[in-house]
Amino acid sequence: MNIFLKVAAFSLVMVAGFWGFASFGIPQIKPAPPPVEEKVDLGAMTMDQFIALGGKIFNGKGTCTLCHNKMGRAPMLSDIGKNAPLRLKDPRYKGTAKTIEEYIFESMTKPSMYVVAGFGKSGTNDTESPMPDVTGGGIGLNPVEVKAVIAYLQDAGGAEVTVEIPAMPKAGAEAPKAEEAAPLKTAQEVIAKFGCGACHKVAGQTGEIGPNLTKIGATKNKDYIRQSILDPDAVIAKGYPAGMMPKTFGEQMKAKELEMLVDYLAGSK
Numbered sequence: 001m002n003i004f005l006k007v008a009a010f011s012l013v014m015v016a017g018f019w020g021f022a023s024f025g026i027p028q029i030k031p032a033p034p035p036v037e038e039k040v041d042l043g044a045m046t047m048d049q050f051i052a053l054g055g056k057i058f059n060g061k062g063t064c065t066l067c068h069n070k071m072g073r074a075p076m077l078s079d080i081g082k083n084a085p086l087r088l089k090d091p092r093y094k095g096t097a098k099t100i101e102e103y104i105f106e107s108m109t110k111p112s113m114y115v116v117a118g119f120g121k122s123g124t125n126d127t128e129s130p131m132p133d134v135t136g137g138g139i140g141l142n143p144v145e146v147k148a149v150i151a152y153l154q155d156a157g158g159a160e161v162t163v164e165i166p167a168m169p170k171a172g173a174e175a176p177k178a179e180e181a182a183p184l185k186t187a188q189e190v191i192a193k194f195g196c197g198a199c200h201k202v203a204g205q206t207g208e209i210g211p212n213l214t215k216i217g218a219t220k221n222k223d224y225i226r227q228s229i230l231d232p233d234a235v236i237a238k239g240y241p242a243g244m245m246p247k248t249f250g251e252q253m254k255a256k257e258l259e260m261l262v263d264y265l266a267g268s269k
């Protein structure tokens with residue numbers, strides 16, 4: 001072998017060795033996120049996970065099962081796929097829904113548009129529903145949560161799931177498009193834009209799917225928090241499901257936004 005071939009062969013062995021080492025020897029660490037400007041959505045979530053999220057909200061934060069249970073305080077929703085079309089044809093129907101999805105949405109936000117016979121507020125002859133608007137006051141489901149619950153009810157109620165996994169709510173929903181690309185200014189805006197509050201108790205929001213983050217800074221440092229956001233499966237918080245938290249924040253957040261968020265969470269004690 002001449003010297004050139006020897007060097008080439010040696011390099012190949014080295015490269016192969018490093019490749020093997022990098023792939024198998026040490027855990028892959030994702031580099032810090034590049035400041036990509038991308039549309040935000042719940043990208044990493046599958047429909048099954050979205051439906052499961054809806055089920056959790058239905059049985060938890062939504063307080064739906066306080067009334068929708070076997071005690072008969074409210075109708076069971078396991079046949080909603082069959083019942084909704086009948087409601088829409090009923091002469092007593094006052095709403096504007098055309099589809100099962102729209103009917104469920106309307107039931108959750110304007111329950112009195114149709115009151116299931118026998119379930120009205122007493123004395124109103126089934127013209128007023130005792131059910132609250134679940135997006136308001138005490139329950140306060142956000143738009144993502146409402147969609148998830150609809151997906152869950154369609155799935156559990158024998159209807160086709162027509163809900164689409166929504167794009168995450170923007171910090172200021174009515175902010176003009178041109179401003180979207182500018183980096184957000186506060187951690188609260190980042191949390192709102194990326195919908196952390198749908199799953200976490202954080203910054204005044206009350207999600208329950210993931211751990212409470214209002215005191216995370218008391219036990220976790222910045223590195224841990226940063227890693228939890230960039231690579232959620234690296235460490236799974238005890239008692240919580242893996243694979244639920246979206247893995248796309250690292251690509252979607254600008255570096256500055258990420259650091260603001262990490263600082264804020266680390267300072268929440």
Ligand code: HEC
Pocket residue numbers: 058062063064065066067068073074075076077080083084087103104107108111112114115116119120129130131132134149
């Ligand atoms: C305080 C009790 C109460 C709570 C809490 C409640 N509901 Fe209801 N809901 C009712 C009652 C009573 C009815 C029947 C009267 C009516 O049609 O509005 C009803 C009706 C409905 C209907 C229409 C059912 C049909 O057969 O047409 C849907 C859908 C529904 N609720 C979904 C929900 C969801 C989802 C939640 C939780 C996010 C929820 N409800 C929370 C009491 C409640």
Ligand code: HEC
Pocket residue numbers: 190191194195196197198199200209210211213216225228229232233235236237240241242243244245246249261
């Ligand atoms: C769809 C639900 C969901 C969303 C949205 C979500 N998370 Fe999570 N998150 C979880 C779940 C579930 C866990 C626990 C399992 C795990 O560790 O991956 C978690 C874990 C975490 C942890 C680690 C907590 C601990 O005690 O170890 C942090 C920090 C965190 N999330 C921050 C965020 C931030 C910041 C956002 C928004 C940018 C966010 N999450 C959005 C579901 C979510």
